[in-house]
Amino acid sequence: MIGIATIVLIAAPALAILIMLVVPRPVLAEILNLFAATVAFGAALVIVIAAPAHGARFLDRYIIVDPLGAWVILCAAIVYLLASIYARGYMRTLDEDERLARFYQLFALFALTIFAAPLMNNPGVYWIAIEMTTVVSTFLVAFEQAPESIEAGWKYIIIVSAGITLALLGTVLFYWAGTFSLGPTYQMTWATLRHAAPHMNHTLLILSFLLVLVGFGTKVGLAPMHTWLPDAHSEGPAPVSAMLSGALLNAAMAGIVRYLAVLHRAALFAVPDQLLVVFGVTSLVVAALFIIRQRGVKRLMAYSSVEHMGIIAIGFGFGGPLGVAGAMYHMLNHSLNKSLMFFGAGNAMRSFGTKSMSRIRAFGTHFPVSGALWLAGAIAITGAPPFGLFASEITILRAGFGGIGLWAAIVMAVLLIVIFIGFLNHFRQMYFEAPDPDAPPPRRTSKWSIVPMWLALLPLLVFGLWWPRALWRDFQVVEHNIGAAVAAIPSAATAASPSAPAILRGPA
Template structure:
C-alpha cells in the first residue's frame, strides 16, 4: 500500500509531462495537470499516517518515507494543488496558448523534483534531486521571456549552482570522513552517516557541515546567500512564484534539518546549531530592512519568504520538541499563506499593469472579494492572531528560551514587530489611500491592464479561499494528530544526538 502511494506521487507528474508533450494543446494540458495535482495531494494525505510507523525504505534503500519527509510532501503537494488551480485562470490571460503546454510540462516536472527530494535516502542522490529542481525551475522563471525575467533566471542558476557546489563539496567530505570508518565503499544513507558521525574526525565533520549548510542555505534563501531569491520570485509567472516560495525552499530546508541530526550525533559542540541560528537571525534582519522600504509588490512577497525561511532556520536551530514542532507547523502555514499572498499580488499586478506599490490603490473597489482575502492573508503573514502563523511563531519563540540562543529570541521578536509595521503599512496604502493626483494623469502608471473583463475568475479566487480557511482554522485548533506527528519527527531528529 505504501509503495503504491509513493508511485502515485511520483508517476502522476511524469504522466502530465508526457501528456503535455504529446498532446501539445493548452486546455487538456491544464486540466491533466490539475487532475495530477489532486491525485498527488490525496495520496500524500493517505501517506501521512502511514509514515508515523516508519521509516520505510524502498528501491534498495534509495527512497525513505519517514515523518519528516512526509510533512514536506504535504507542504509541496498543497502548494502544487493551489498553484495548479490558480494557473488555469492566470496563464490564460498571458496570451501564450502556443507555448502553454510547455509551461504545464515544466510545471509538473518542477513538482516532480520537489516531491522527489524529501524522500531521497541517499545524501548524494538528495543533492542531485535538489540540483534538478534548479535546472527545471530556471526555465519557468524566464517563461515570459522578458528582459528582467531572463536576467533573473541567469542570476538564479548562477548563484544557486555556486551554492549547491559548496553543498556537493560538503557531501563529498562527509563521504570521505565516514569512509575512514566504514571503508571506501558504503551506502551513504542518512542513517549510515548518523551512525558513523560519533567516530568521524571532528574537524572533517565541522567543515563538511559548514559547507552543506551554506550550500543548501543558498537554495533556501538564507541571508547573506539570498540574492537570487527576490529576482526569481518576482519575475516568474505567479504560479511559479508560488512553487518557488511554498514548495522549493522547504525541500532544501529538510536537508539542513537532516544534516543537523548528523552533527548532533557527531557531538561537535554548539557550532552547527549556532550557525543555523545566526543565518536565521540574519535572514530576519535583511528581510526587515527590505520589507520596510520595498516598492515592488512581488519583491515584497519575496522578502517575506526570506523572513519566514529565517524563522524556520531558528526553529530547527533551537531544536528540541518545541523547536521542531514550531518549525514544521510554520512550514505548512507559510506554504499556504505565501500562496495566498502571491495569488493576490498576481491579480493586482495584471489588472493595474504594474508591480509598483505606489501605483496600486483602492484595491477593494476593484476586487471586492479577492481583495479582502488578500488583506486577510497580509495580516496572517505578519504573524498576527488569530491566524496559524501567530501560533507557530509563539512556539518557536518559546523553544528558544530553553537554549543558549536566548539573544535570538529577543531579536526575532523585535524584528517581527518591525516587519509587522512595515508590511501592513504597504497594505494600508494599497487598500485605503486615495490615488495621488500626480499619478492620475501619469500615462506610465495608469491602469493598463492586460487582463480581460471579469478577471480574476473563480480559478484565481478559489485557491485564495482554500489557503485562507485552513490558516484561520489552524490558528484556533492544533489537531491531536499534529501533536503526535511533530513528536515523532522531533524524536527522529534527536536520535543519536542531544539537540
C-alpha cells in the same frame, strides 16, 4: 499502502507530462496538470498518515519515506494543487496560448522534482534531485521571456548552482569522514551517516556541515546567500513564485535538517545549532531592512520568504520539542500563506498592469472579495493572530526563551514587530490611499484566481485556532529522529507538560 501512495505521487505528474508531450494542447494540459496535482495531494496525505517513525525504504534503500520527508512532500503537494487551480485563471491573461502546454509540462516536472528530493535516501542522489529542481525551475522563472525575467533566470541558476556546488563538496567530505570507520567504500545513506557519526572526526564534521549549510542554504534563501531569490520570485509567473516559495524552499531545508541529525548523533549540538540560528537571525535582519523600503509587490513577497525561512532555521536551531514542532508547523503555514500572497500579488499585477506598489491603489474598493482575502493574508503573513503563523512563531519563540537561544528569541521578536509595521504599511497604501484619477480602470480577475485564495486562507485560520493532536505527535517523532538537544532547553519541555494550562501549553 505507503509504497503504492509513493508510486502514485510520482506517477501522477509523470504521466501527465507524457500525455502533454504527445498531445500538446493548452486546454488538455490545464486539465491534466490539475488532475495530477489533485492525485498527488491525495497521495501525499496518505504518505503523511502512513509514514513509519523510522522510515520505510524501497528500491534497495535508495528511497526513504519518513515523517520529515512526508511533511515536506505534503507542503509541496498543497502548493502544487493551489497553484494549479490558480494557473487556470492567471496564465490565460499572459496571452501565451501557443506556449501554454509547454508551461504546464515544465510546471508538472517542477512539482515532480520537488516530490522526489525528500524521498532520496542517498545524500548524493538527494543533491542531484535538488539540482534538478534548479534546472527545471529556471525555465519557469524566465517563461515570460521579458529581459527582466531572462536576467532573473540567469542570476538564479548561476548563484544557486554555485551554492549547490559547495553542498556537493560538503557531501563528499561527509562521505570521506565515514570512511575512517566504515572503510573506503560503503553505501551512503542518511542512516549510515548517523550510525557512523560518533566515530567521525568532529572538526571534519563541522566543516562538512558548514559547507552543506551554505550550499543548501543558498537554495533555501538564507541570508546572505539569498540574492537570487527576490529576482526569481518577482519575475516568474505568480503560480511559479508560489511553488518556489511554498514548496521548493522546504525541500532544500529538509537536507540541512538531515545533515543536522548526523552532527547531533555525534554529540555536536552547540556549533551546528548556533550556525542555524545565526543564519536565521541574519535572514530576519535582511528581510526587515528590505521589506520596509520595498517598492515592488512581488519583491515584497520574496523578502517575506527570506524572513520565514529564517524563522524555520531558527526553530530547528533552537531544537527541542517546541523548536522542531514550531519549525515544521511553520513550513505548512508558510506554504499556505505565501501561496495566498503570491496569488493576490498576481491578481494585483494583472489588474493594474504594474509591479509597482505605488501604482496599485484602492485595491479593496475595486476587488472586494479578492481584496479582503489578500489583506487577510497580509495580516496572517506578519504573524498576527488568529492565523497559523502566529501559533508556529509563538511556539518557536517559547523554545528560544526557554533555553540558550534567549538572545536570538529577543532579536526575532523585535524584528517581527518591525516587519509587521513595515509590511502592513505597504498594504495601507495599496488599499486606502487615493488612486490617480487619470489611471485606467483595473482589469477584472477570473474566479479561478480567487478560489485558491479561499482554499489557502481557511486552513490558515483553522490551524491558528486548533493544532491537531496527531500533528504534534508526528513532530515529536521528527524531533526524536533529529536527536535535538532537549536538555539544552529544559524549560521548553516543562512548558509543554500536560499539567500546564492549554493556552500556555500550546499544541497537545
